[in-house]
Amino acid sequence: MIQKNTAWQFLLVPLLVYGVVIVYPFVQTLYLSLTNWDGVSQAYDFIGLRNYRGVFTDPNFRGAIYHNIIWVMIFLLVPTVLGLILAVLLDRGVPGAVFFKSVIYLPMIFSYVIIGMIWNFIYEPRIGILNMVIRLFGNPEWNYAWLAQKETALLAIIFAASWQHTGLCMILYLAGLSGVRQDLIEAARIDGAGGRQIFFRVVLPQLKNSTVVVVSLTIINSLKNFDLVYITTKGGPYRSSEVLTTLMYRESFWNYRMGYGSAVASVLFIIVFIVVYFYFRSVMREDHRE
Amino acid sequence: MKQKHRMLLITAVLLLVTAFAVFGAAEGDQKADQPEKVTFFHYFSGTLSGGMDDLVDTFNENNPDYLLTHTPVDHEAFKTSILVMLSGGNPPDLFSYWAGARVQFIVDADRLEPIDDVYEEYGVSELFSESVQNAASYNGHKYFLPLTQHFVAFFYNKEVFDKAGIAAPPETWGEFLTACEKIKNIGVAPIALGSRERWPAQFWFDYPLLRTAGPEYRAELMAGEASYTDPEVAEAFGMWKELIDKGYFYPNPNAYDYAEATVLVGTGEAGMTLMGSWLMQLDDQIGWEPGEDYDFFTFPAVDSGVADAAVGPFDGVVVAKDARNKEAAKKALVAMAQTEPMIAFNTGTGALAPNINVPDSMYNVLQMKIKEYCAVVPNWAFNYDLATPPPVADVGLDAFAEFVDNPADYMRILAETESGARAAWSNL
Numbered sequence: 001m002i003q004k005n006t007a008w009q010f011l012l013v014p015l016l017v018y019g020v021v022i023v024y025p026f027v028q029t030l031y032l033s034l035t036n037w038d039g040v041s042q043a044y045d046f047i048g049l050r051n052y053r054g055v056f057t058d059p060n061f062r063g064a065i066y067h068n069i070i071w072v073m074i075f076l077l078v079p080t081v082l083g084l085i086l087a088v089l090l091d092r093g094v095p096g097a098v099f100f101k102s103v104i105y106l107p108m109i110f111s112y113v114i115i116g117m118i119w120n121f122i123y124e125p126r127i128g129i130l131n132m133v134i135r136l137f138g139n140p141e142w143n144y145a146w147l148a149q150k151e152t153a154l155l156a157i158i159f160a161a162s163w164q165h166t167g168l169c170m171i172l173y174l175a176g177l178s179g180v181r182q183d184l185i186e187a188a189r190i191d192g193a194g195g196r197q198i199f200f201r202v203v204l205p206q207l208k209n210s211t212v213v214v215v216s217l218t219i220i221n222s223l224k225n226f227d228l229v230y231i232t233t234k235g236g237p238y239r240s241s242e243v244l245t246t247l248m249y250r251e252s253f254w255n256y257r258m259g260y261g262s263a264v265a266s267v268l269f270i271i272v273f274i275v276v277y278f279y280f281r282s283v284m285r286e287d288h289r290e
Numbered sequence: 291m292k293q294k295h296r297m298l299l300i301t302a303v304l305l306l307v308t309a310f311a312v313f314g315a316a317e318g319d320q321k322a323d324q325p326e327k328v329t330f331f332h333y334f335s336g337t338l339s340g341g342m343d344d345l346v347d348t349f350n351e352n353n354p355d356y357l358l359t360h361t362p363v364d365h366e367a368f369k370t371s372i373l374v375m376l377s378g379g380n381p382p383d384l385f386s387y388w389a390g391a392r393v394q395f396i397v398d399a400d401r402l403e404p405i406d407d408v409y410e411e412y413g414v415s416e417l418f419s420e421s422v423q424n425a426a427s428y429n430g431h432k433y434f435l436p437l438t439q440h441f442v443a444f445f446y447n448k449e450v451f452d453k454a455g456i457a458a459p460p461e462t463w464g465e466f467l468t469a470c471e472k473i474k475n476i477g478v479a480p481i482a483l484g485s486r487e488r489w490p491a492q493f494w495f496d497y498p499l500l501r502t503a504g505p506e507y508r509a510e511l512m513a514g515e516a517s518y519t520d521p522e523v524a525e526a527f528g529m530w531k532e533l534i535d536k537g538y539f540y541p542n543p544n545a546y547d548y549a550e551a552t553v554l555v556g557t558g559e560a561g562m563t564l565m566g567s568w569l570m571q572l573d574d575q576i577g578w579e580p581g582e583d584y585d586f587f588t589f590p591a592v593d594s595g596v597a598d599a600a601v602g603p604f605d606g607v608v609v610a611k612d613a614r615n616k617e618a619a620k621k622a623l624v625a626m627a628q629t630e631p632m633i634a635f636n637t638g639t640g641a642l643a644p645n646i647n648v649p650d651s652m653y654n655v656l657q658m659k660i661k662e663y664c665a666v667v668p669n670w671a672f673n674y675d676l677a678t679p680p681p682v683a684d685v686g687l688d689a690f691a692e693f694v695d696n697p698a699d700y701m702r703i704l705a706e707t708e709s710g711a712r713a714a715w716s717n718l
Contacts, residue, residue, distance in 0.1 A: 145545035
């Protein structure tokens with residue numbers, strides 16, 4: 001009993017901080033999403049679920065969520081798989097492995113603001129590196145504006161984000177690979193299993209915990225990304241790279257619709273929560289079965 | 291149990307120490323022998339912050355009872371921070387804001403203190419022209435002290451115009467089209483537009499509409515009393531479309547910002563840009579001299595029956611309704627309105643100082659021409675994003691950026707703009 005109370009006393013301060021910094025703003029956001037507050041006025045009305053009805057009939061919201069879905073899908077396919085492949089290759093001790101690990105991980109230490117500035121320069125139509133390469137080896141008149149054309153703006157940003165995220169996936173998988181049991185691999189090899197079979201049937205199942213972390217972080221990172229989009233396109237041109245976070249910012253702080261922006265934020269939270277909840281639940285069930 | 295009590299005691303002591311630290315500091319601020327602190331939060335950062343340092347220093351030297359402190363932040367950080375401060379009931383005493391629809395919005399939200407007394411009792415009204423004072427008035431009261439007045443016009447590279455054989459800047463739409471054709475013929479893009487941040491494109495809607503439908507119709511559209519599907523709006527877009535169709539714009543406007551577009555004009559890769567007089571802040575970067583290397587001309591007349599109108603924004607300062615030190619804040623405003631601080635703040639910015647007593651010697655040759663034009667132009671209009679409420683302007687600014695890429699689709703874009711604007715109006 002004494003131990004239990006002592007634990008609560010130690011937890012008191014962190015819980016207070018957590019309550020003030022995390023729980024209170026979240027509850028406040030939920031409450032604001034039920035109001036028509038403009039973010040400035042002292043008075044506002046409680047309007048029930050009207051903001052949520054607005055959100056689900058708003059073409060801009062549908063556009064933003066569509067862009068987020070594309071982002072999640074590409075993020076789950078490209079940096080995750082690439083990170084795994086790189087981790088497996090580098091784990092085999094290829095020459096210069098430490099150098100390659102450092103280089104691939106390097107973008108992770110940059111903030112998204114720096115990443116945005118770097119890729120703004122790469123995608124610049126006249127003097128950007130990408131177009132210069134295309135002009136050198138292909139069309140000398142090429143001056144495509146990657147971030148300013150609605151067809152490519154979103155994909156160009158996701159590519160830049162993938163460039164950074166691959167390093168994180170690789171490091172997480174490398175950590176996972178260090179815990180893979182070599183005796184099982186040896187046993188499989190003695191039983192006549194090929195390289196592909198060993199990877200998919202022996203190594204990959206042991207990387208399940210790493211995969212849980214990678215997939216969760218990938219989904220969360222792709223849904224919460226704001227900085228990179230804001231630095232590169234601000235959701236433009238004409239909302240073609242708008243995501244939920246930039247929509248939330250635009251409506252709350254620039255269009256004076258804090259209530260509506262809070263509704264967008266709450267929907268984003270619910271989506272992230274559902275994704276993470278179901279993923280963890282399925283994984284924990286499997287653990288239990290084992 | 292003893293251990294439990296000790297823990298509780300430690301927690302209680304910690305909380306008490308924190309409380310004393312917080313409230314003690316607040317009390318310490320109230321000491322009578324200290325100068326009263328006046329806070330000023332603004333977006334005059336970067337090249338403009340030097341002028342504001344001078345202005346604040348001058349005020350503090352002349353008013354030892356007060357300590358005016360200012361915090362410059364960039365535009366984007368300012369937008370969010372000021373809303374948080376206002377809504378949290380902890381605003382700065384003074385803050386900068388954009389005259390027009392944005393000041394109107396926070397006036398309607400009851401977050402600003404009227405400053406009629408600043409204008410009337412302290413004689414500030416004698417320092418500003420009537421048109422400037424109109425920009426300071428909202429709902430029948432003065433709320434805004436203008437610090438800068440900028441003007442939007444065509445700024446052009448004189449060498450390019452000479453090479454193209456353009457003897458005099460165009461005064462009519464026909465002459466303008468001829469000039470564009472001549473520039474195109476020497477292999478230079480006639481017009482540079484850098485609409486990556488959307489707002490630079492708005493002037494291409496403001497001026498054609500003002501020159502064809504006139505200031506009154508535009509005021510109706512900005513107030514939601516006219517439709518974006520009206521023939522007047524379609525005609526303005528039609529003029530803009532004609533220029534795009536003829537290949538007069540430098541490619542990919544949405545890829546560049548206004549400074550990059552200005553640099554294109556400076557380097558002679560483009561002939562002109564429709565931009566505000568703040569582009570003069572880039573003089574050193576581009577290395578060109580106003581009047582010698584570049585000049586300006588007003589947007590050409592299209593219909594001689596339509597009254598002339600100029601477009602441009604005013605930036606200035608307001609007093610928060612919840613300001614802790616309103617009297618001192620108002621005194622600071624009175625000080626800012628005087629001639630010397632106005633000179634200190636506006637020199638080198640390209641702006642006109644709203645104070646009528648500033649000497650002409652502070653202006654370069656282009657600013658002098660702008661001043662003379664502004665003195666006679668019968669109508670002054672705020673640019674689009676300051677003339678219509680922010681959520682409506684957001685719809686329109688997207689439409690301009692889309693139009694730049696898809697001019698052929700302009701009727702669809704206008705129909706969508708109208709439905710988006712209607713939805714925005716209904717939420718206001």
